[in-house]
Amino acid sequence: MKISHWTGLLAAMVCLASPLAQADTAPAFNSGDTAWMLTSTALVLLMTIPGLALFYAGMVRKKNVLATAAQSFAVTCVISVVWMFAGYSLAFTSGSGFIGGLSRFFLQGMGLDAVNGLAPTIPESVYMTFQMTFAIITPALIVGAFAERMKFSALLWFTALWSLLVYAPIAHMVWGPGGWLGGDGVLDYAGGTVVHINAGVAGLVAALVMGKRIGFRHDAMHPNNLIYTLIGAALLWVGWFGFNAGSAVAASDRAGMAMAVTQIATAVAALGWMFAEWIVRGKPTLLGMTSGAVAGLVAITPASGFVDPMGALWIGLAAGVICFWSAVYLKNWLGYDDSLDAFGVHAIGGIVGALLTGIFAVKAIGGTAGVLEGNLGQLLIQAKGVGVTILYDGIVSFVILKVIDWTLGLRVSEEQEREGLDVTQHGEQVYE
Numbered sequence: 001m002k003i004s005h006w007t008g009l010l011a012a013m014v015c016l017a018s019p020l021a022q023a024d025t026a027p028a029f030n031s032g033d034t035a036w037m038l039t040s041t042a043l044v045l046l047m048t049i050p051g052l053a054l055f056y057a058g059m060v061r062k063k064n065v066l067a068t069a070a071q072s073f074a075v076t077c078v079i080s081v082v083w084m085f086a087g088y089s090l091a092f093t094s095g096s097g098f099i100g101g102l103s104r105f106f107l108q109g110m111g112l113d114a115v116n117g118l119a120p121t122i123p124e125s126v127y128m129t130f131q132m133t134f135a136i137i138t139p140a141l142i143v144g145a146f147a148e149r150m151k152f153s154a155l156l157w158f159t160a161l162w163s164l165l166v167y168a169p170i171a172h173m174v175w176g177p178g179g180w181l182g183g184d185g186v187l188d189y190a191g192g193t194v195v196h197i198n199a200g201v202a203g204l205v206a207a208l209v210m211g212k213r214i215g216f217r218h219d220a221m222h223p224n225n226l227i228y229t230l231i232g233a234a235l236l237w238v239g240w241f242g243f244n245a246g247s248a249v250a251a252s253d254r255a256g257m258a259m260a261v262t263q264i265a266t267a268v269a270a271l272g273w274m275f276a277e278w279i280v281r282g283k284p285t286l287l288g289m290t291s292g293a294v295a296g297l298v299a300i301t302p303a304s305g306f307v308d309p310m311g312a313l314w315i316g317l318a319a320g321v322i323c324f325w326s327a328v329y330l331k332n333w334l335g336y337d338d339s340l341d342a343f344g345v346h347a348i349g350g351i352v353g354a355l356l357t358g359i360f361a362v363k364a365i366g367g368t369a370g371v372l373e374g375n376l377g378q379l380l381i382q383a384k385g386v387g388v389t390i391l392y393d394g395i396v397s398f399v400i401l402k403v404i405d406w407t408l409g410l411r412v413s414e415e416q417e418r419e420g421l422d423v424t425q426h427g428e429q430v431y432e
Contacts (some may be wrong), residue, residue: 027113030121036251037119037126043242044133048140049076051239055232055294056144059287059340062224063420064148065430071155075140078159083132090168092116092131097180100172104128117177119249130246131171138167138195144340145203146210149417152425154410161400162202166393170194174385185378186385187361187368189258190247192302192354193389200347201390202397204338209401210411212337214418226286233290237266240297244304257365258304262297265316269296272320280328288324295323295345299353303360306368311360318356319349351386358382 053072060068079087089104104110107128114124139159150158171194173181181193188194215221223229244262248255273292278284299319300312307315327344338344358379361370369375404410411417416424423429 027115027120027123029123030250032251033121033249034123034126036255037122037130037246037249040242040246041126041130041133043239044130044137044246045076045239047236047239047243048072048133048137051232051235052137052140053232054228055236055290056147056340058225058228058230058232059144059223060147061221061420062430063422065224065228065422066428067152067421067425068143068147070152070426071143072140074152074156075143075159076136078156079136079139079163080132082160082163083128083135087135087163087168088128088131090164091135091171092118092128092176094177095172097178097183098173099169100176118175121250127249130249134191134195134243135163135167135171138191138199139163139202141196141199141342141346142203142206144342145200145338146206147339148421149210149213149339149411150206151409151412152421154404154408157404157408158206158400161404162397165400166202166396167194167198170198170389170392173388181385181388184384185368185381187306187357187366187378187382188302188354188385189305189357189366190244190301192298192350192357193385196298196301196346196350197354197386197389198350198393200343200345200350201393203342204336204347205394205397206401207336207338207343209398209405213339214414216337223287229290230286233293237293237297240266240301243297244301247305254305254365257308261304261307261309261312262300264309265300265303265312265319266293266296268313268316269293269299269320269323272296272317273324274320276321276324277328291327291341291345292320292324295319295349298323298346298349299356302350302353303357306357306361306366306370308360308362308365311356311362315353315356315360319352322352323349354382354386355379 049072053069057065057069084107086105089102090100093100093103095101110124116124116127119127139162173179174186174188174194175182240262241259245255245259248258270289270293274284274289277288296316296319299315303315323345326348327341331338331344359371361368361378363369363373370378
């Protein structure tokens with residue numbers, strides 16, 4: 001054999017032994033998918049801080065503005081740590097049909113090339129952080145139901161315990177590997193059950209356990225600054241594209257459709273609430289339009305990867321009208337004090353969206369047909385997902401709240417509530 005042949009053979013052997021030759025065993029991350037998911041993660045975080053913080057802060061009384069905004073900020077910090085500690089592992093690693101395992105306890109083993117099988121084209125660190133932002137906003141939404149009356153210390157404990165004992169199991173059952181509800185065919189593209197029904201039901205339980213605010217139905221409890229609420233709602237709307245389109249976990253055609261139906265449903269829901277209010281009360285309000293938009297965002301969330309634009313239109317219209325009825329009439333009839341309508345918008349909107357997903361799902365878009373395409377069983381499966389979420393969430397949330405109440409105490413004193421949480425819980429206030 002000629003020297004040149006030996007040289008070529010030796011060079012080939014060196015290449016095979018080099019790290020570059022082993023590249024085919026490394027994960028094949030897609031830079032486009034990764035870039036989109038990094039963007040989506042930032043958009044979803046924007047929904048909580050500053051979006052939800054401003055949305056809620058504008059609706060409370062002036063003496064509770066800072067405390068309400070501080071709750072969203074604190075929830076973001078607490079859940080970031082809890083998710084790293086155990087939440088992600090319990091939700092998104094293999095375990096049972098009910099809960100995941102501890103293979104990612106404290107995110108152990110998550111290096112640069114780590115992959116979660118649910119999102120094989122992006123680094124697991126990106127997928128973990130994306131899901132963290134969902135885990136953050138869910139308990140932050142609950143705050144709206146008990147605004148103006150919970151101790152800040154109780155909020156911190158409730159947030160951490162609820163995330164581990166309620167959010168992580170529900171997320172695993174619906175989205176996790178081997179999850180029971182997901183395996184049974186429950187459709188929840190971006191969090192109708194996991195996020196919104198979950199948050200709204202927990203909020204109602206908290207409002208019932210804590211009781212009504214002092215002066216409920218007697219004192220004026222008008223929003224202090226609807227410009228804050230408008231800015232917050234606008235940030236939620238923009239951030240929701242990361243929430244829904246990001247749930248494709250890829251820069252794909254399905255992400256594009258999710259974005260389109262999100263925009264349509266949100267606009268229609270805002271108009272639905274606006275016209276319902278206009279007919280009933282004689283005037284369309286800014287608060288009503290922003291609340292309707294959020295209701296539409298909530299309702300399209302479970303459906304966004306499964307329906308077409310016409311389905312989105314009907315889901316948005318139903319959400320706007322039904323959530324208006326829930327926030328204005330159902331709450332008054334039943335007499336509970338859901339301060340900022342967390343239950344009326346998020347639980348009711350989530351239920352509407354989850355059930356209508358079973359009706360309007362299009363097989364050519366999401367791989368599963370709904371009732372309109374002849375699959376009546378999908379509506380029953382959706383109802384099962386809704387029922388399990390309500391039952392499990394309601395029971396465990398009640399237990400967590402009662403334990404905190406018996407030990408630390410849930411509610412501020414009457415004197416502190418009258419003075420306002422800004423001063424009594426944080427020692428600061430908004431000055432003229």
